Amino acid sequence: xxxxxxxxxxxxxxxxxxxxxxxxxxxxxxxxxxxxxxxxxxxxxxxxxxxxxxxxxxxxxxxxxxxxxxxxxxxxxxxxxxxxxxxxxxxxxxxxxxxxxxxxxxxxxxxxxx
Numbered sequence: 001x002x003x004x005x006x007x008x009x010x011x012x013x014x015x016x017x018x019x020x021x022x023x024x025x026x027x028x029x030x031x032x033x034x035x036x037x038x039x040x041x042x043x044x045x046x047x048x049x050x051x052x053x054x055x056x057x058x059x060x061x062x063x064x065x066x067x068x069x070x071x072x073x074x075x076x077x078x079x080x081x082x083x084x085x086x087x088x089x090x091x092x093x094x095x096x097x098x099x100x101x102x103x104x105x106x107x108x109x110x111x112x113x114x
Contacts, residue, residue, distance in 0.1 A: 003024075026111055029047055037065075050074055068092070069091075
């Protein structure tokens with residue numbers, strides 16, 4: 001599924017990384033526990049999280065992730081945007097809950113990491 005389709009599906013806003021919207025992603029993982037993200041062996045997935053701080057971007061950086069979807073209308077700081085831009089990441093936000101977002105993505109065909 002292309003990132004621009006994900007943005008439309010979750011009624012999201014692209015905070016940074018607009019240049020990646022034509023890229024596709026096949027898997028998603030939802031978590032607010034960055035320690036769980038660090039245990040994953042796959043690297044090409046969409047991270048769905050409500051953790052809106054620099055730690056989520058650092059975790060994505062360490063895990064070679066490019067796509068982050070922040071739920072629950074959490075606000076993104078300038079520090080987060082700068083670090084994400086330095087790593088060619090895309091950050092999308094949505095007002096939807098993690099549960100609703102995950103359900104929409106799953107029903108649209110994104111596969112779970114496990």
